[in-house]
Amino acid sequence: MVSRIIGKRDMSIKTTRKYREELKEANLRLKKAYKEVRDSHIQIVFRLAVMAEYRDMTTGSHLVRIADYSAMIAQGMGLSKTEVQNVRYASPMHDIGKIILPDSILKNKGKLTDDEREVMKRHPIAGAEIFRDSRSPIMQACGVIALTHHERYDGSGYPYGLKGKEIPLYGRIVGVADVFDALTSKRPYKKAYSFERSVSMVTAMAGRNFDPDVVKAFVRSEERIRGVWEANRDIEDFLDGVGGLGEAVPRLDLKIQLMLGRAGRYNPRKMSGGKLR
Numbered sequence: 001m002v003s004r005i006i007g008k009r010d011m012s013i014k015t016t017r018k019y020r021e022e023l024k025e026a027n028l029r030l031k032k033a034y035k036e037v038r039d040s041h042i043q044i045v046f047r048l049a050v051m052a053e054y055r056d057m058t059t060g061s062h063l064v065r066i067a068d069y070s071a072m073i074a075q076g077m078g079l080s081k082t083e084v085q086n087v088r089y090a091s092p093m094h095d096i097g098k099i100i101l102p103d104s105i106l107k108n109k110g111k112l113t114d115d116e117r118e119v120m121k122r123h124p125i126a127g128a129e130i131f132r133d134s135r136s137p138i139m140q141a142c143g144v145i146a147l148t149h150h151e152r153y154d155g156s157g158y159p160y161g162l163k164g165k166e167i168p169l170y171g172r173i174v175g176v177a178d179v180f181d182a183l184t185s186k187r188p189y190k191k192a193y194s195f196e197r198s199v200s201m202v203t204a205m206a207g208r209n210f211d212p213d214v215v216k217a218f219v220r221s222e223e224r225i226r227g228v229w230e231a232n233r234d235i236e237d238f239l240d241g242v243g244g245l246g247e248a249v250p251r252l253d254l255k256i257q258l259m260l261g262r263a264g265r266y267n268p269r270k271m272s273g274g275k276l277r
């Protein structure tokens with residue numbers, strides 16, 4: 001009798017252990033599948049950025065910096081690790097809607113006419129359309145950021161003139177990162193402002209262009225942001241240099257490498273079927 005009870009108990013311990021093992025394995029498989037899906041979404045997003053590069057809409061280094069700056073501000077705001085990652089990977093998509101713009105506007109280095117400016121202002125909605133109805137959190141973040149990165153805290157932005165916290169948080173964060181990068185970068189109509197000057201200009205825009213809470217988080221992350229700014233100064237100079245020589249292809253390659261974090265050039269001999277090794 002006693003031995004039968006002990007036998008039964010041993011069996012149930014074995015069964016529980018087996019179930020536990022199976023559950024652990026199933027969990028690992030699920031985690032792996034989730035990671036694969038997430039990674040492929042990130043890859044799609046970056047490949048869209050590469051597509052934008054072909055139309056010369058922006059520089060790859062701007063995309064890399066905006067990802068870093070936005071993630072640092074998001075961290076400074078105390079967002080969760082997943083949200084910080086969403087902001088990091090989605091922020092380079094802010095201007096993807098510019099794909100609809102004609103070359104006459106896209107490549108215009110001078111002042112736009114009023115009509116051209118109105119066409120330019122359509123890029124947030126066009127960008128949001130690209131990601132509409134996606135169920136992936138990263139792509140949803142891309143849509144929100146594309147749509148709202150030109151809204152201003154005081155309601156004077158576009159496309160909807162949203163005000164204050166009506167503007168989704170991701171849009172408020174990337175709005176700061178985008179303007180800060182524009183200030184510290186050279187443009188046809190201005191020189192690159194110093195780090196200090198750009199920080200104080202951003203601070204002065206709190207409450208007007210930007211959410212004061214986001215600006216506070218930006219200031220809290222100032223030293224880390226300075227690190228990114230410093231590390232990228234040389235790259236920007238280098239890109240300027242090769243651009244001057246008119247070597248478009250290697251320059252594009254370098255930008256793609258920057259974005260995908262891939263070292264070395266593509267080797268056609270190593271490309272097979274549907275796989276880029």
Ligand SMILES: [Fe+2]
Binds near residue numbers: 094
């Ligand atoms: Fe934009």
Ligand SMILES: [Fe+2]
Binds near residue numbers: 062094095178
């Ligand atoms: Fe931008």
